[in-house]
Amino acid sequence: MYFIDVQGTLISDEDKSPIRGSREFIKRCNTKQIPYMVVTNNTKRASKDFYDFLISQGFEFSFDKYLDPLMMLESRVEKDSVAAYGADEFLKTLQNMGYSLDYTNPKTVLVAIKEDFTNEEYAQMIEFLLLGAKLVGMHETSIYAKNSKRYPGVGAILKMLEFATSVSYEVVGKPSIAFYEESLRALKKQNPEAKFCDITMISDDVKGDLGGAKELGVKTFFVTSGKYKSEAEIVPFLDPELRPDRTYADMQEILEEL
Numbered sequence: 001m002y003f004i005d006v007q008g009t010l011i012s013d014e015d016k017s018p019i020r021g022s023r024e025f026i027k028r029c030n031t032k033q034i035p036y037m038v039v040t041n042n043t044k045r046a047s048k049d050f051y052d053f054l055i056s057q058g059f060e061f062s063f064d065k066y067l068d069p070l071m072m073l074e075s076r077v078e079k080d081s082v083a084a085y086g087a088d089e090f091l092k093t094l095q096n097m098g099y100s101l102d103y104t105n106p107k108t109v110l111v112a113i114k115e116d117f118t119n120e121e122y123a124q125m126i127e128f129l130l131l132g133a134k135l136v137g138m139h140e141t142s143i144y145a146k147n148s149k150r151y152p153g154v155g156a157i158l159k160m161l162e163f164a165t166s167v168s169y170e171v172v173g174k175p176s177i178a179f180y181e182e183s184l185r186a187l188k189k190q191n192p193e194a195k196f197c198d199i200t201m202i203s204d205d206v207k208g209d210l211g212g213a214k215e216l217g218v219k220t221f222f223v224t225s226g227k228y229k230s231e232a233e234i235v236p237f238l239d240p241e242l243r244p245d246r247t248y249a250d251m252q253e254i255l256e257e258l
Contacts, residue, residue, distance in 0.1 A: 002037070004036055007040065008145065023057075041139035079097075082102060085112065109136070111158060137172065174213075207238070
């Protein structure tokens with residue numbers, strides 16, 4: 001059984017095209033009736049729109065095998081008085097979901113990803129947090145990769161804000177326990193006996209996705225087809241108990257070993 005990441009694992013960070021072996025891996029799971037969940041930290045598109053995009057790229061799986069942070073958001077963050085920071089698409093999606101954006105006296109500072117945060121935005125976030133706003137991240141990715149560049153991920157930004165203000169934060173998507181528990185609940189519809197220890201998670205985010213999953217007893221496969229160019233860039237610097245169980249170049253390499 002699998003939890004399968006999307007960006008950098010199934011699709012390229014560069015042009016969103018399928019990564020080598022990714023469609024074939026999903027097809028193999030379907031053919032052999034292996035339970036799996038596609039778990040992504042997508043926040044730029046409405047959940048169904050991003051799912052439809054993946055289907056348009058040749059991935060064959062039903063919507064009940066898909067989970068992203070936007071599907072968890074309403075149960076974690078109240079809709080009124082939110083100062084949200086992220087890409088324009090994220091802000092528009094929030095408004096379409098009924099969230100009221102407030103940059104005067106917000107109850108919640110909600111952080112997603114974009115590559116061009118400004119110091120003015122960081123200053124505004126800090127001010128709101130020091131005035132009592134709650135800090136919530138849509139996910140806790142370590143690095144955001146785009147246009148052949150690597151930027152601080154939401155997790156890195158949350159850590160910075162926490163250090164600056166001493167305000168602790170919550171996370172909606174990966175690697176929050178709530179997100180993984182919801183993924184497990186959905187997986188149980190395919191196999192009622194499923195437990196975390198039965199699952200292997202595949203992702204390119206060895207610190208965010210895989211570290212959190214490993215703490216729950218999930219087996220972890222790290223692919224270097226996304227955020228990191230090699231195992232040597234990051235794995236030797238991780239705590240031994242959080243290092244991935246295996247490292248592969250991409251989904252095709254995993255497929256060839258099965």
